[in-house]
Amino acid sequence: MLAPKRMSRLLIAASRDQMAPVVAELYRHNLFHIEEFVEAGAEGYEGFKIGTPLSGASEASVDLVKIRAIENSASIQGDDIDSAKTCTRVELQSRIERELPVLEKEVEDLTIRRSKLETRVKENEQKIAEITPFLTVPVDLDLYRGYSGFGVFAGYVAHEVTLSVPCEMSYSPGKEKNFIVIVAPVGQRNEVERALQDAAFQSVQIPEESGAPQVRIDYYSADISAMKSEIAEIHQKLDDVRMKHSGFLVACEEYLRAEVEQTEAPLRFATTKQTFVAEGWVPTENVDAVTDALVKVTNGKIYVTVLPIDFEHDNVPVEYNNPSFSKPTQVLIDVFNRPRYTEIDPTLMVSIVFPIFFGLILGDVGYGLILLVMAFGLRKFFKGDEGRHLLDVLRNASISTIIFGLLYSEFLGFPIPGLKPIMFSRHLMAEAAEEGGAVAGHGPMIPELMVLSIWIGILHISLGRILGMINHARQDHGEHRTKAVMANFGWLAVMWGILIAIWSIAALPLMPNLTGLPKIISVVNVGGIIGAVLIVAGIVFIARDSLLEVVEIPTIISHVLSYARIVAVGLSSVAIAMVVNFIAIGMFIEPQLKNFTIFSIFIIIAGLVIFLLGHALNTALGILGGGLHSIRLHYVEFFTKFYKGGGVKYIPFGMKRRFTED
């Protein structure tokens, strides 16, 4: 919680003949993040060389390439298939030897045949395109060729051409271009060409065909449709392959991937002629288990030790350590950047605050229910981890939306009958609420809502600054450490100084009123003096760390005001919902219900369509607005105060097996 999993740096040394069992054991545990060995300049590793792959590496990778090619042509993706452990290792091995070559041949033949057919379809389409202009000329295609005394000109012209020389001409005006065919004696060639040039002549190649153009086109079209049906048949067959073998193929891929990764692992180790050394990271809680397992599998012929961590130079891999409730939110943190090992991991805070912001912005029971249904309904289509996590985030956000919807008393933009807004009302039309009678008329309480959002901003940013102080205290050293911590304190002091100064001058709703404090000089009272002192002290602290940062002081105000988007974006979604309701119900449905005729049915249906489309649009905008703005408040306003990120992802050597057994 609030910090990544603790890691220990493990060094494993053993003789080379123990390499295979050690690699297999490490792979099975799926815990060891290998620190790759680099030959050049590795301290303390003089004379070591990068290892060579274990036996069977090349065979396995050749098979893996084949499997991936088959999966590609049959468009099989492991992520789309529910995990099922069906095959054991031995079974798979024998099946790979037996079935893979046959399957490969089958799929390869199909894809080759398909690409040949596709090329021929293209060729035929090209031929049809070539013949099509000649459809308008009632002459067989072979009559265009084979003259020695005549020249044939075919092509497009901008306007009709009149020739003074004896010739045969066919002119067919078209919508965009006019097609012309001229047969003239060879001797008159120059004159014909000149006349054509004046009419912006674009030559068209005469197709190497014989017979009437329409007949040829029909012939090629028939050919194309025959080939297309054959292609469809091939697709059907590939689909059959997918239906029949997808389980086997993904299992094979997983098995072979594991094989390849294991046999190629020595490429990441340091080796001598007789021994090998592997360095890497293991979560501290698992060190004993891994060490014991390695000792056991090698009968004690191994040396495993925990090395001290050097935070200056080591790049400790980072694995989240969060309660299951916050796990989905890790996706949002990864989008920004993974925390560094020494840094505070903000996932838990984001997982709590993000849904609250989302709920405050969208705050509508109707939309909340729609999103909740979506979050569960879309699970069928997202089988990967990341998609599922995003849906979980959406689920949490939608639950919070429903809760805030109840507090605001909103359902698709309508006030919920009989339920007064417990929180400040966002209903834009006070009159409408009064007419309904159920909800006491209260227009939008804009000042209160605005101040509430400002409060959220103040508290959120203060939390960020305090975390910033903790982070700097942890990560920095010496004089810089004190200065950086004090600078963060300075930012806090300036912000609260400005606030106290404002409170001492003006009374604001929902904020402490300090205007009554004893006055000192004219309008300035004790509060004003305290505020001014805080501001000045804060600026001094900031300047001591970095003078340039002083320029950034106005961002205190802009960042706090930026939280006003919680209200602003929320109100805009309420406004859209109300406009949709007014157009659909107030303008289309209600007047028709009062004077009902047969024709009204259509207008009522139109009203319903507007209602559905409008609310669908507003739901989409709600996800975008609510989600993007809440996450932006975290990324821009909150994280910039304390969070840098840039940690190395913890990628343990091994895999989560989905289709095969160990």
Next chain:
Amino acid sequence: MAAELVAAVGGMTVEQINASQMGMKALGAGIAVGLTGIGTGIAEMGIGSAAVGAVAENKDMFGLALLFTVIPETIVIFGLVVGLLVLFL
């Protein structure tokens, strides 16, 4: 009574004056949101295209790119806040 008289002299009733004041407020709010929206759009134009380019080169940039792209959004939020204050305060 006096106000009504003055208003009547000006050729407008009190309701008319109130309505036109409301209209002016609405106009002001609309201008505030509209102009800041244009401002944000112009500001995000350059950042956005550069950000998309950076993400195309390196997907890890996405978080940072998004962050940079949405920074000018604050401008339109200010507009929206001003609009709301003009309309409802």
